[in-house]
Each structure stands twice: as C-alpha cells, then as structure tokens.
Amino acid sequence: MEVKGLVASIVQFLTQQLEDGGLTADSRESLEVAIQCLESAYSVQAADAPVNFNLTTVYKSVMENSKPDLGPEATPEQKSEAERLKNEGNALVKADKLYEALNNYTQAIKLDGRNAVFYCNRAAVHSKMGNFDQVIKDCQTALSIDPQYSKAYGRMGLAYSSLQKHKEAKECYKKALDVEPDNESYKNNLQLAEEKIAQQGVGSLGLGGAAGFPNMDLSSIISNPALMQMARQMLTDPQMQNVMSNLMSGNNEQGDRIEALIEAGQQLAQQMETANPDLIEELRRQMGGNPNDPDPPQPN
Structure with missing residues (x-):
C-alpha cells in the first residue's frame, strides 16, 4: 500500500x-x-x-x-500430569537441580501449553542459569496467556536489568505494580531501575567510568572534597599508618602482605563509612552495587 x-x-x-x-x-x-x-x-x-x-x-x-502457538486445549489427564511435573520441577529447583527442573517445566508445557505458570516457572530457572533472553521470551508467552500475571512482569524486569536494559525493566516493574500496587519488591526494583537510568544519563554527558563500572562517575569521585578530606584523616591515623607500614614492609611473605592489604582495606572502609555513611552509599550506587537488592523470586 x-x-x-x-x-x-x-x-x-x-x-x-x-x-x-x-x-x-x-x-x-x-x-x-x-x-x-x-x-x-x-x-x-x-x-x-x-x-x-x-x-x-x-x-x-x-x-x-x-501470538505464540500454544497448542490444543489439554485433556484433564494431560493437565493433571503437567501439574505433577510442575510440582516436581519446583522441588528440583529447591534442590538446585536446575537442568532437571528445566526439563520438567518443558515437559509440562508440552502437555499443557496454555498454562502461564509453567512458562513463568521455567523463566525462573533460565534466570538462575543466566539465560536472560529466554527469561524474557517465556515471560512474554506467559503474559500472552494471562496479561495480569504480575510475577511474569517482575521476572521479565529482572532479566532486562541483568541485560542492562533499564528502561525496559522500568516498564515491566510499572506494569507489575499496576496489578499489585502494594508489592514492595516491585517498588524497590522500580526505584533501582530509575536510579540506573539516571546514572546512564549522567554517563552520557561525557564523564568517564572506571573499568568494570561503566556507570561510575570517576572524575567527580576523585574531586569530591568530602572524600579527599576523609582520605587525609585516614592517612594521619596512627593505627592506619601502622597497618600501611606492615603492608609496605619488604620482610613480609606474599601471604602476609595479602592479609595486611585486606586488613587495610577493611579498616579504611569501616572508618570511611562511620565518618560519612551517605557518601559511601552514593559510591555504592555509582558502582552498581546495592546490598538491599531483592533476590529473584522463586517459582510458584
């Protein structure tokens, strides 16, 4: 046309x-x-x-x-057997037998391809195995069956986050919250996705990131007056000077130096967090880590 x-x-x-x-x-x-x-x-x-x-x-x-080809409507016998395979698959996931669980969910889908839970549970296994593209595919199929399946949206959001596709993840969490507005996990994940998007926006302004941390604004960290002042205070501390002296000593064996290095790092981190916890939390966010990240949800 x-x-x-x-x-x-x-x-x-x-x-x-x-x-x-x-x-x-x-x-x-x-x-x-x-x-x-x-x-x-x-x-x-x-x-x-x-x-x-x-x-x-x-x-x-x-x-x-x-729409994906879901096959014909399952008979009551097929539905019963598929449910048994799903329950067995759930037990296998808890036992960390992921390949066996994956096979169980796949067999259940072959028997009853119109059950959204089977696809979403298989997506959970793919997520544990790092197959995030497969997670998205299975969740999309589950949602084609049940558009109100909030767990599928949430699981797909986690997959997009793992692929660094934070805008897509944000949309998934928003849709999950449309169905379950009081779900704290979705709220937290939505907030994290929005923070990641904001960090990407800062990165696009031309500020260089450290190797392994593309979202970290290294220039602003180094020039941060609060961080520089903390560093000066740490280095004048007698206890820290003693630790550094042991680290630099040429008489120590390699293993002793590693232990001294670990000790120095731990003490420095503890003192910095005590002196300025807000700054340390900001550094964690810029480096992409957050101790409050919720674990991926388990299968139904």
Missing part, C-alpha cells in the same frame, strides 16, 4: 475516534492537531483511505497472528 493510503487510513481512524466521543477536551484538541498535521504533511484526507482497508481490523489480525 502506498504511504499516502496508509496515512489516510490513520487519519480516518483518528477521525472516527473523535466522532465516537469519550475523550476529554484536552485529548480532543490534541487529536485534532494530530489529524491536521498528518493531512498537511501528506496532503491527504480521511476520504482518501482505501475502501477495502480497515486499520482496526488489520491490527486485530496482526495481533492474533503474532
């Missing part, structure tokens, strides 16, 4: 939305502006739309065809 024909069909659809009503005054005004812009840019009218082409019908057809 020519571009003008497609645009005319869009204009026709939007015009129909205006006629159907149910829109606020602001929405109507925005829609009218959109229609005028399309008509002006492409020199088309709603009447120019192809006679045998209905945008809504085409959209519904595409959505139906894009």
Whole structure:
C-alpha cells in the first residue's frame, strides 16, 4: 500500500475516534492537531483511505497472528500430569537441580501449553542459569496467556536489568505494580531501575567510568572534597599508618602482605563509612552495587 493510503487510513481512524466521543477536551484538541498535521504533511484526507482497508481490523489480525502457538486445549489427564511435573520441577529447583527442573517445566508445557505458570516457572530457572533472553521470551508467552500475571512482569524486569536494559525493566516493574500496587519488591526494583537510568544519563554527558563500572562517575569521585578530606584523616591515623607500614614492609611473605592489604582495606572502609555513611552509599550506587537488592523470586 502506498504511504499516502496508509496515512489516510490513520487519519480516518483518528477521525472516527473523535466522532465516537469519550475523550476529554484536552485529548480532543490534541487529536485534532494530530489529524491536521498528518493531512498537511501528506496532503491527504480521511476520504482518501482505501475502501477495502480497515486499520482496526488489520491490527486485530496482526495481533492474533503474532501470538505464540500454544497448542490444543489439554485433556484433564494431560493437565493433571503437567501439574505433577510442575510440582516436581519446583522441588528440583529447591534442590538446585536446575537442568532437571528445566526439563520438567518443558515437559509440562508440552502437555499443557496454555498454562502461564509453567512458562513463568521455567523463566525462573533460565534466570538462575543466566539465560536472560529466554527469561524474557517465556515471560512474554506467559503474559500472552494471562496479561495480569504480575510475577511474569517482575521476572521479565529482572532479566532486562541483568541485560542492562533499564528502561525496559522500568516498564515491566510499572506494569507489575499496576496489578499489585502494594508489592514492595516491585517498588524497590522500580526505584533501582530509575536510579540506573539516571546514572546512564549522567554517563552520557561525557564523564568517564572506571573499568568494570561503566556507570561510575570517576572524575567527580576523585574531586569530591568530602572524600579527599576523609582520605587525609585516614592517612594521619596512627593505627592506619601502622597497618600501611606492615603492608609496605619488604620482610613480609606474599601471604602476609595479602592479609595486611585486606586488613587495610577493611579498616579504611569501616572508618570511611562511620565518618560519612551517605557518601559511601552514593559510591555504592555509582558502582552498581546495592546490598538491599531483592533476590529473584522463586517459582510458584
């Protein structure tokens, strides 16, 4: 179909939305502006739309065809056996027998491919195995069966976070909260995703990150007056000077030096956190770590 024909069909659809009503005054005004812009840019009218082409019908057809093939409806016997395999798979996950559990959930899906829980549980195993693309695929299938399945949204959000796709993760957590608005885990994960997005925004301004920590603003950390003052205080502390002296001593064996290095690091971290806990928490966030990150949810 020519571009003008497609645009005319869009204009026709939007015009129909205006006629159907149910829109606020602001929405109507925005829609009218959109229609005028399309008509002006492409020199088309709603009447120019192809006679045998209905945008809504085409959209519904595409959505139906894009759904995964879930197979025929399972018999009661097949559903019962699939449920048994799922329960056995849950026990295998608790025993950390991930490959066996994965096989159980797959066999359950073959028997009853219309059960969203089976896909979401298999996604949990894929998550533990680091197969995050498979997690997303299984969660999407689960949601095609049950669009209100909050756990599938949450699990998919964790997969996107692991792939550093924080914008997609944010959308998943928001949808999970639409279904379960009081779920603290989703709230925490949404906040973390938003923080990661903000950090990426800072990184895009051209501030260099340290190796292994692409989101860390190294230049601002080094030039932070509070951090520099803390470092000076630490180095004048007699106990810290003694630890550093032992570390630099040429008489120590390699193992002793490693122990001294660990001790120095631990003492320095403890003193810095005591002196300025807010600064240390900010450094943790910039380096991508947070001790309060919730563990991935277990299968149903």
